[in-house]
Amino acid sequence: MRNNSGYFSNQNNLLLLNPCVYIVGAGPGDPELLTIKAQKILMAADVILFADSLVPQQILQFCRQDAEIIPTANKTLEEILPLMIERVRSHQSVVRLHSGDPSLYSAIQEQMQLLAEAEIPFEVVPGISAFQVAAAKLKVELTVPGLVQTIILTRISGRTEVPTKEELSSLAAHQASLCLYLSARHIEAAQAKLLEHYPPDTPVAICYRLGWPDEKILVVSLDKLADYTHQENLTRTTLYVITPALKQGIGRSRLYHPEHTHLFRPQE
Ligand SMILES: C[S@@+](CC[C@H](N)C(=O)[O-])C[C@H]1O[C@@H](n2cnc3c(N)ncnc32)[C@H](O)[C@@H]1O
CATH class of the missing domain: 3.30.950.10 (Tetrapyrrole methylase, C-terminal domain)
Structure with missing residues (x-):
C-alpha cells in the first residue's frame, strides 16, 4: 500500500522504501527527538550516509543490521554524490542524515540540485532544529x-x-x-x-x-x-x-486567556 509519505508498507506492515534519496533531519542528537517518519525510514533503508561529526552514533541504533553505513565527515560533496546516485540506480534506498532540520545550514540545496540533474528522486524529511x-x-x-x-x-x-x-x-x-x-x-x-x-x-x-x-x-x-x-x-x-x-516577569498569552475568544471557543 502506498501512502502519501513516499514509502510503501506491505501486508505485514513492513516498510518498503522507494529507490530514492531520503534527506532526513536527525534532530540535535537525542535519538528520542527523531520524528516517527525519520525513524521508520531509518529502520528500512538499505544505505545510510551520515555526517559523523554532527550526528551521534546512537541515532544509528534504528538502522537494519545489514544496512550499509557510510560516514561522510571526511568526504566532499563530489565524493558523496556519486555514492548516492550509484546506489539508487541499483535500486537501493538511501538515507542522507543531517543534524537538526535540513532546511537550516545543512548545505542540501546543492545536493538537491545535483540529484535533480542526475534524475535521482529524493524527499526531504524535517527534523527538530x-x-x-x-x-x-x-x-x-x-x-x-x-x-x-x-x-x-x-x-x-x-x-x-x-x-x-x-x-x-x-x-x-x-x-x-x-x-x-x-x-x-x-x-x-x-x-x-x-x-x-x-x-x-x-x-x-x-x-x-x-x-x-x-x-x-x-x-x-x-x-x-x-x-x-x-x-x-x-x-x-x-x-x-x-x-x-x-528575563523574569513574563506576560500571559492571549490564546488561552478566558477573555480571548476564537473559532474553537466562541463567546457564550
Ligand atoms: C551545520 S549547522 C546545522 C544546524 C542544524 N541543521 C539544525 O537545524 O540545528 C551546525 C550548527 O547548528 C547548531 N547546532 C546543531 N546541533 C546542535 C546541538 N546539538 N547543540 C547546540 N547547537 C547545535 C550549532 O550552532 C552548530 O554550530
Missing part, C-alpha cells in the same frame, strides 16, 4: 506577548559570508529572540554587534551539544558572552539564544 530544543530545555517561550513576537535564526559570517543586508548588528536592532548558529569561533565580534542594540544585561543562553551526553547550558548576561565561551573552550556545536524572554 537546535533552537527548538534549546527553548524546550530552557523552558522558555521565544514569543512572549507584549515582550517579543519574532524569532530570528541567523549566524555570523565565517567561511560562509552572510549577505550585508543581513548583518548581525542590523538584525539585533529588532531586539527579537535571536538564535545564533555557527558563531562560537567569532563570538567577540558577535557580542560587539549584539551590544549595539541589546542592553548588556540581556540574558543569553549558551547551549553546547544539546541532546548529547555532554550537553551544557549556561545562561549569562550578554556582556559576558565571549568570556564564558572562552572559559568553557567552546568552538563547535554551540547555539546562542539571546532573548528578553529569559
Whole structure:
C-alpha cells in the first residue's frame, strides 16, 4: 500500500522504501527527538550516509543490521554524490542524515540540485532544529506577548559570508529572540554587534551539544558572552539564544486567556 509519505508498507506492515534519496533531519542528537517518519525510514533503508561529526552514533541504533553505513565527515560533496546516485540506480534506498532540520545550514540545496540533474528522486524529511530544543530545555517561550513576537535564526559570517543586508548588528536592532548558529569561533565580534542594540544585561543562553551526553547550558548576561565561551573552550556545536524572554516577569498569552475568544471557543 502506498501512502502519501513516499514509502510503501506491505501486508505485514513492513516498510518498503522507494529507490530514492531520503534527506532526513536527525534532530540535535537525542535519538528520542527523531520524528516517527525519520525513524521508520531509518529502520528500512538499505544505505545510510551520515555526517559523523554532527550526528551521534546512537541515532544509528534504528538502522537494519545489514544496512550499509557510510560516514561522510571526511568526504566532499563530489565524493558523496556519486555514492548516492550509484546506489539508487541499483535500486537501493538511501538515507542522507543531517543534524537538526535540513532546511537550516545543512548545505542540501546543492545536493538537491545535483540529484535533480542526475534524475535521482529524493524527499526531504524535517527534523527538530537546535533552537527548538534549546527553548524546550530552557523552558522558555521565544514569543512572549507584549515582550517579543519574532524569532530570528541567523549566524555570523565565517567561511560562509552572510549577505550585508543581513548583518548581525542590523538584525539585533529588532531586539527579537535571536538564535545564533555557527558563531562560537567569532563570538567577540558577535557580542560587539549584539551590544549595539541589546542592553548588556540581556540574558543569553549558551547551549553546547544539546541532546548529547555532554550537553551544557549556561545562561549569562550578554556582556559576558565571549568570556564564558572562552572559559568553557567552546568552538563547535554551540547555539546562542539571546532573548528578553529569559528575563523574569513574563506576560500571559492571549490564546488561552478566558477573555480571548476564537473559532474553537466562541463567546457564550
Ligand atoms: C551545520 S549547522 C546545522 C544546524 C542544524 N541543521 C539544525 O537545524 O540545528 C551546525 C550548527 O547548528 C547548531 N547546532 C546543531 N546541533 C546542535 C546541538 N546539538 N547543540 C547546540 N547547537 C547545535 C550549532 O550552532 C552548530 O554550530
